[in-house]
Each structure stands twice: as structure tokens, then as C-alpha cells.
Amino acid sequence: xxxxxxxxxxxxxxxxxxxxxxxxxxxxxxxxxxxxxxxxxxxxxxxxxxxxxxxxxxxxxxxxxxxxxxxxxxxxxxxxxxxxxxxxxxxxxxxxxxxxxxxxxxxxxxxxxxxxxxxxxxxxxxxxxxxxxxxxxxxxxxxxxxxxxxxxxxxxxxxxxxxxxxxxxxxxxxxxxxxxxxxxxxxxxxxxxxxxxxxxxxxxxxxxxxxxxxxxxxxxxxxxxxxxxxxxxxxxxxxxxxxxxxxxxxxxxxxxxxxxxxxxxxxxxxxxxxxxxxxxxxxxxxxxxxxxxxxxxxxxxxxxxxxxxxxxxxxxxxxxxxxxxxx
Numbered sequence: 001x002x003x004x005x006x007x008x009x010x011x012x013x014x015x016x017x018x019x020x021x022x023x024x025x026x027x028x029x030x031x032x033x034x035x036x037x038x039x040x041x042x043x044x045x046x047x048x049x050x051x052x053x054x055x056x057x058x059x060x061x062x063x064x065x066x067x068x069x070x071x072x073x074x075x076x077x078x079x080x081x082x083x084x085x086x087x088x089x090x091x092x093x094x095x096x097x098x099x100x101x102x103x104x105x106x107x108x109x110x111x112x113x114x115x116x117x118x119x120x121x122x123x124x125x126x127x128x129x130x131x132x133x134x135x136x137x138x139x140x141x142x143x144x145x146x147x148x149x150x151x152x153x154x155x156x157x158x159x160x161x162x163x164x165x166x167x168x169x170x171x172x173x174x175x176x177x178x179x180x181x182x183x184x185x186x187x188x189x190x191x192x193x194x195x196x197x198x199x200x201x202x203x204x205x206x207x208x209x210x211x212x213x214x215x216x217x218x219x220x221x222x223x224x225x226x227x228x229x230x231x232x233x234x235x236x237x238x239x240x241x242x243x244x245x246x247x248x249x250x251x252x253x254x255x256x257x258x259x260x261x262x263x264x265x266x267x268x269x270x271x272x273x274x275x276x277x278x279x280x281x282x283x284x285x286x287x288x289x290x291x292x293x294x295x296x297x298x299x300x301x302x303x304x305x306x307x308x309x310x311x312x313x314x315x316x317x318x319x320x321x322x323x324x325x326x327x
Contacts, residue, residue, distance in 0.1 A: 003100035004304035005058040009049035012308040023104035027075040030110045032067035032085055034103050036119040037325040039307045040127045046091055053092050060097035064088045064126045066119040067103060076107045084113040088126040089275060092268045099304055101327050108272045111279040114287035122286060124293045124322035128156035131267045132164050133278040135238045139263040140214045144169030147208050151217030154180025156322055158218040162187045163291055173207050175200060201226045211235060228254035239264040296321025
């Protein structure tokens with residue numbers, strides 16, 4: 001099978017396109033012929049070594065795919081050849097990645113794709129929507145009626161978080177670039193601000209006069225000295241981006257006097273039970289057609305290195321949406 005892989009960790013130039021054996025299906029595995037692949041920032045972190053995790057060499061990059069089942073292990077129940085399925089947790093903790101013509105995944109990490117859902121549209125959402133679900137509901141304990149601020153609301157995780165929060169009955173404030181403001185506004189936010197505005201935090205405070213219950217800057221920009229005072233008592237701050245960022249000052253007084261908390265998480269560490277619950281929620285929204293996405297670029301497997309370069313240097317080629325690879 002054709003695959004995008006590396007023989008050692010490094011930059012995008014380390015990615016090769018070549019032939020590798022089709023993986024053998026173990027007793028609890030599902031083997032699928034890949035139809036569409038999603039490109040995520042975490043793919044670049046693992047490929048470069050920035051996110052330390054065991055990787056077998058040669059290592060197939062990437063984690064998300066939609067495909068059709070071609071074989072299952074003898075202990076697998078609920079899947080059969082021809083079923084369209086998805087997975088968003090390959091390429092981590094010793095598991096091979098997804099960027100190939102065939103992908104092998106543990107059955108407990110594979111989920112059915114609802115009928116009628118376009119594979120490319122779905123794969124562009126899977127990682128982002130699962131991350132958003134975990135952040136909002138597992139880590140953030142979001143409840144209907146609460147006020148949520150989402151920074152980076154025009155991005156993949158940010159726009160998914162906005163939609164899931166709105167769907168649960170929360171009041172959502174967002175920040176995005178001027179180019180993304182219309183997109184974000186159409187997702188149901190109560191207000192959207194320009195993240196470059198010097199008065200951003202004043203605008204958030206004015207729009208959330210009683211305080212913010214859940215604060216999540218999905219772009220990884222953290223300024224606790226200005227954001228913690230915006231929290232309502234019992235407020236939560238989600239940290240799930242900014243792997244390469246420096247440590248900002250932490251005003252402890254503003255944290256403990258509000259009974260507030262900082263919650264860091266990575267989807268790669270999520271237990272399979274939580275991933276399955278997130279998948280059920282995502283599938284409900286996919287089936288209903290109410291989880292929107294933007295695909296900015298579709299590339300062949302041979303251009304996987306280009307996709308990684310675009311993610312690592314967005315200023316060099318903003319694509320205005322998610323990157324999807326079709327093998």
C-alpha cells in the first residue's frame with residue numbers, strides 16, 4: 001500500500017511516500033480502506049518529536065481517517081466488511097498512523113459513520129470536534145445557561161467548541177480574525193470580537209458582566225493576568241494548546257479567590273470510554289447535519305509534507321479552513 005511515513009523524527013522534509021505492507025489484522029482490530037484523512041497540528045508535533053510518544057519505525061504519520069471496513073479480527077463485534085467507519089486516535093502511544101491506503105485500528109477506537117455523511121466533510125471535523133467535546137464537557141463541566149468564551153473561534157477546535165456549546169444551551173462569546181468573523185457569527189455566538197483588538201479583554205468583560213464560566217483560548221494564547229479577573233466564581237480555564245509557548249505569569253490570588261481552576265488536557269490521553277462518548281455526540285450532530293465545517297484545501301497523499309508545512313507556517317499559505325488528504 002502507498003503510505004506517508006518517516007524513518008526518523010524531524011521536519012516535514014522527513015516525510016516519504018512509498019510502499020509499505022498492508023498491516024495484518026489482529027483479533028481485536030479493524031482494517032479499513034482509507035477514503036479521507038484529516039490533517040491536525042498534533043500530527044506535526046508527533047512527527048517532529050515535540051510531543052513525546054512511542055513511534056514504531058517506519059512510522060506512518062497522522063491520526064484521523066474515514067474508510068470502509070475490509071477485515072475484522074475474530075473477537076470484533078459490530079463491524080463487518082463494507083461498513084463505513086472513522087477513527088481519530090491513531091499515530092500515538094505505539095499505534096501506527098492513518099496516512100496510507102489502508103489503516104489498522106483497535107476496534108474500541110473505531111466508530112460507525114452515519115449514513116449519508118460525506119467522508120471528507122466528516123474527517124475534517126473528527127479531531128477538532130472530539131477535542132471540543134472533551135474540553136467543554138469532560139474538563140469544563142459546561143452546563144446550559146453558562147457563559148463561555150472561545151478564543152480562536154474561527155479555527156477547527158474553536159468553531160467546533162462554539163457549535164457544541166451553543167447546542168447545549170450556553171451563551172457563547174468568541175474571538176477570531178476579521179476574515180473569520182462572519183463564519184463565527186453564523187455559528188450562533190452572542191458576540192464575536194477581533195482577537196487583535198487592544199481592548200479585547202475589556203470587550204469580553206462588558207459582554208459578560210456577571211463573569212465568564214468557562215474560558216478557552218483554543219489558539220494557545222494565555223494571559224492569565226488579564227483573563228482570570230474575567231471569571232465568575234467557580235470559573236474554569238481550559239488549556240489544550242500552546243505546546244511551544246512560554247509560561248505566562250499566574251496571578252494566584254485571582255485564581256483562588258474565585259474558586260477557579262485551570263484544566264489542562266490532551267485528547268491523546270483521553271480514555272477510550274470518553275472518546276466513545278464524544279464519538280456518539282459527534283455522530284448525532286453529523287447525522288442531523290448541524291455540525292458545520294470548512295474545507296480549505298484537498299490534497300493527494302503525495303502532498304502530505306506540504307500539508308504539514310502549511311500547518312507549521314500558516315502565514316506562508318492560509319487556506320481558510322481544514323486540510324483534507326484523499327489517498
